[in-house]
Amino acid sequence: MSTATAVVLEIPKRGKAKTQSEEKKQRGVYEKPRGSGRWWIRYADATGRIRRERAPSKGAAITLYQKRKTEVLQGRKLPETLRKPLPSFKSIAEDALAYSRAHKRSYRDDEYRMGILIKWFGSRTAETITPQEIEARFSEKAWAPATCNRYRALLSFVYRIAVRNGKLADNPIRKVARRRENSGRVRLLDAEQEQKLREKIRELAPEREPEVDLALHTGMRRNEQYRLRWEHVDFKLGLLNIAQSKNGHRRSIPLNEVARKALEKLRAQQDGSGYVVPGTARGRERDWQRWFEAAVKKADIGRFVWHDLRHCFASRLVMAGVDLRTVAELLGHRTLQMVMRYAHLAPGHVRQAVDRLVAPQGQDATGTKTDTEKQ
Numbered sequence: 001m002s003t004a005t006a007v008v009l010e011i012p013k014r015g016k017a018k019t020q021s022e023e024k025k026q027r028g029v030y031e032k033p034r035g036s037g038r039w040w041i042r043y044a045d046a047t048g049r050i051r052r053e054r055a056p057s058k059g060a061a062i063t064l065y066q067k068r069k070t071e072v073l074q075g076r077k078l079p080e081t082l083r084k085p086l087p088s089f090k091s092i093a094e095d096a097l098a099y100s101r102a103h104k105r106s107y108r109d110d111e112y113r114m115g116i117l118i119k120w121f122g123s124r125t126a127e128t129i130t131p132q133e134i135e136a137r138f139s140e141k142a143w144a145p146a147t148c149n150r151y152r153a154l155l156s157f158v159y160r161i162a163v164r165n166g167k168l169a170d171n172p173i174r175k176v177a178r179r180r181e182n183s184g185r186v187r188l189l190d191a192e193q194e195q196k197l198r199e200k201i202r203e204l205a206p207e208r209e210p211e212v213d214l215a216l217h218t219g220m221r222r223n224e225q226y227r228l229r230w231e232h233v234d235f236k237l238g239l240l241n242i243a244q245s246k247n248g249h250r251r252s253i254p255l256n257e258v259a260r261k262a263l264e265k266l267r268a269q270q271d272g273s274g275y276v277v278p279g280t281a282r283g284r285e286r287d288w289q290r291w292f293e294a295a296v297k298k299a300d301i302g303r304f305v306w307h308d309l310r311h312c313f314a315s316r317l318v319m320a321g322v323d324l325r326t327v328a329e330l331l332g333h334r335t336l337q338m339v340m341r342y343a344h345l346a347p348g349h350v351r352q353a354v355d356r357l358v359a360p361q362g363q364d365a366t367g368t369k370t371d372t373e374k375q
Contacts, residue, residue: 028069029061036130041065046072054127054169089121089129092162096154099161105223105244113154126159126168131175138179145179152176187308188315193301200295207269208291211277212309213262218253219313219331222306228276233263242332251332318342 028043038054039061045051051068055061093114100110120137121129134155138148156173163171189197201209215225224242232241238260240253255263263276271278296304310331317327318339328339 026062026065028065029058031058032128033130033132036132038130041068043068043072086125086127087162087167089124089126089158090118092126092165092167093118093122093158095165095167096158096161100157109150110154110157113151114158117151117155117158126162129172131172134173134176145181148179149181152178187302187304188312189301189304189308193299193304196299196301197295197304200298201291204295204298205291210262210265212292213258214266214276215306215309216312217256217259217262219310220253221310221332226275226277226280229274230267230270230276231274233276235260235263249332249334251329253330314339314342315345318345 028041029039030042031037031039037057039056039058040052040054041061041064042050042052043065045068053064053068055064097107097111097114100107104110134152138151141147143151152173155176156171159168159171159173162168198209198212201212211225214220215222218225218240220228220240220242228240228242232243233239234241235255238255240255240259242251242253244250266276266278269278273280292306314327314331317330318324324336324339324343327342328334328336331339333339
């Protein structure tokens, strides 16, 4: 015996026609925040407890919701992993800091920046933080593009560790646009300014001048210089060996005569700690701002910070005709992108390149016959 099925058509009232999105709205399935592409389901399990789960798309959310409702009707228990609370941002941030402390030389920077991120998102469930919120935070701060990119990189690092630890399914920071940075600030010292600075250093802290010479003639980063130990110095081969640079790679820096003399002066000040710069073990590397910035201020040479000594090293190499690839190797950069800021300082090299277009056939740009012509 067949059973008749009654079909009831609901005719919407005039002026209140349902929109397409309203017609497709599925109970227990929602997008949060709207327009974010992040879909969730909400349902009551077999015990009556309200559950929420995230799905990669609306279609997947609908399928998952139907599956969970079927399991509830069958009285099945949820997997143990679904009963665990979703991690907070603070918890995954602490995991990332623990990894940073063990593996990264930039741990102190990570620790400082993480404090700001935890103030923003600490108690929030990590999965609910959206790229739009992060972009809004950056805009509120009005940070420079480079600063935004550093915080973006740290956030991405936090979520990568969480994904690796199985606490989250994906890394939403991939959707946060990287800010376009300019070529960067390059501050150089001319001969007169350098002489003024040296005079003030000799007045305030004469024993520290070799540290400045070492920075100007090796291009080491501040942390590299103040963590350098005597076993990393090879006087016989004339090399400084950086065991681990900022990007995690080893590199060697040849010593010129000025750098050698600076090292000899520092060796005469040894304190038994094993560090090249005496007093490093007692935190002396952290007081460079006090004497160096005081000398800069008294020299009246404008804004000049310790890192600008590294810029001076690179700029003077380029102006001396050293190619950018070699400069990048000496600085410890893995690509040419960072040293392109110095390219304009080699006008002679660039001019020779374009002069080749108008050099007579069989001659180079200087008018000298080529090997082919000589033959």
